[in-house]
Amino acid sequence: MNAAFEHDTRYWHWVDAERIQCDVCPRACKLRPGQRGMCFVRGHEGGSIKLLTYGRSSGFCVDPIEKKPLNHFLPGSSVLSFGTAGCNLACKFCQNWSISKSREVDTLADRASPLELARAARHLECASVAFTYNDPVVFMEYAIDVAQACRELGIRSVAVTAGYMCREPRTEFYRHMDAANVDLKGFTERFYYKICGGELQPVLETLEYLRHETQVWFEITTLLIPGENDSDAEIDRLSAWVMERLGPDVPLHFTAFHPDWKMTDKPRTPAATLTRAREIARRNGLHFVYTGNVHDADGGSTYCPACSERVIERDWYELGDWRLTPRGACTACGAQLPGVFDGKPGSWGRNRRPVRLASV
Numbered sequence: 001m002n003a004a005f006e007h008d009t010r011y012w013h014w015v016d017a018e019r020i021q022c023d024v025c026p027r028a029c030k031l032r033p034g035q036r037g038m039c040f041v042r043g044h045e046g047g048s049i050k051l052l053t054y055g056r057s058s059g060f061c062v063d064p065i066e067k068k069p070l071n072h073f074l075p076g077s078s079v080l081s082f083g084t085a086g087c088n089l090a091c092k093f094c095q096n097w098s099i100s101k102s103r104e105v106d107t108l109a110d111r112a113s114p115l116e117l118a119r120a121a122r123h124l125e126c127a128s129v130a131f132t133y134n135d136p137v138v139f140m141e142y143a144i145d146v147a148q149a150c151r152e153l154g155i156r157s158v159a160v161t162a163g164y165m166c167r168e169p170r171t172e173f174y175r176h177m178d179a180a181n182v183d184l185k186g187f188t189e190r191f192y193y194k195i196c197g198g199e200l201q202p203v204l205e206t207l208e209y210l211r212h213e214t215q216v217w218f219e220i221t222t223l224l225i226p227g228e229n230d231s232d233a234e235i236d237r238l239s240a241w242v243m244e245r246l247g248p249d250v251p252l253h254f255t256a257f258h259p260d261w262k263m264t265d266k267p268r269t270p271a272a273t274l275t276r277a278r279e280i281a282r283r284n285g286l287h288f289v290y291t292g293n294v295h296d297a298d299g300g301s302t303y304c305p306a307c308s309e310r311v312i313e314r315d316w317y318e319l320g321d322w323r324l325t326p327r328g329a330c331t332a333c334g335a336q337l338p339g340v341f342d343g344k345p346g347s348w349g350r351n352r353r354p355v356r357l358a359s360v
C-alpha cells in the first residue's frame, strides 16, 4: 500500500510491548507491526494504527437519494456516492463484495482530496455526498474530512453503514453526518454471528444513540433472506423493538435479497415476503415501512400518519404525485412529516450516472 495514502488515526491503544488494538469497531483487532485489521484498510505502521486508503476511492456515481435508501431526506435529490475498500463485517450475502472484500489497491483507481470531492458534488449539483458501497466506519477519518469540506459548501453528508462501531469514534463520526441509513441485518445474535461475523447488540446501541443523542436523520434497512431472517416472529421482534426504543417515525425499509458472494444457495426474496414484513411492522405501530428492490407502488409510497393521504408517490426510486408543503407538511391535513424537506422535491429520477472525478 502506498505511504502517500496513509493517514494517522486516534482510536487505538497499546495492548503489550508489540501489539496495538484498534478501537474503532467492536472487532478490536490487536495488531503486530505490519499487520492489517480484519477490514484490511487499517494497520499497525510506525508505532500507531494508520488508515491506509485515505483519499482513494473505488469509484463515484450520482444516484437518487432514494437508492441509499433514504425516503425522508431531500426526496428526489441526487447524491454523489462513493466508497473505498474493506469492511469490518463479513456478510455472506454482501452485494458489494468486490469492493468490501477487496485486498487489491487496483479497485481504488480514483483518488480525490476532500475539497476536490466537495467541489465535484457542487459542480454535479448534488445535494449530498454518500459514503456507501463499503462501510465508512473503516475509513472514518477520510469520511469526516470529506463531510467537513462538504458542509462548508452547503452540501450534506450521508453514511450508509452497518452501525458496527465503538462509542467514542461513533460520537466523533456522527457529529459530521447529516443523515444515515443503518442496516439492521437481522434480529438475532445467531444471524449476526453466523452470517455476518459480528454482533447485534452494538448495532442496537448505535441506533439508540442516533435516535436519542443526535440530530442525524436516519432510516433503517433490513434485507430479508429466505429462511434466515424472514420469519414472522423475527420481523415482529425487530419492528416491536424499533417501535419501543426508537419510536414510530423512524422509517424501516425491507429490501429483497438476490443470491450473491458466498450465499448463492438461497432464492431471491419473493415480493410477498416484503409485503408480509411491512404489514407486521405497521401492525406494531411503525408509521413509515417501505419495501425495496421491487416494483411496489404501495410499499414504496409515503402516507400521512394523521390522515392516511398518500403524500409521496414512489415506485422504485421514481417520485410521482407529491402532496407536501415545501417544509414537509401534509397538504390535506397539515400534519408535519418527520424528515428533512427543503422546498420542492428534486427531479433526479431513477438515473444512475457513473462519474470520473478527474473529468469533473
Ligand code: SF4
Pocket: 022, 023, 024, 025, 026, 027, 028, 029, 036, 037, 038, 039, 040, 042, 043, 087, 088, 137, 138
Ligand atoms: S476498524 Fe478494522 S482494524 Fe479497526 S477494529 Fe474494526 S476491523 Fe479491526
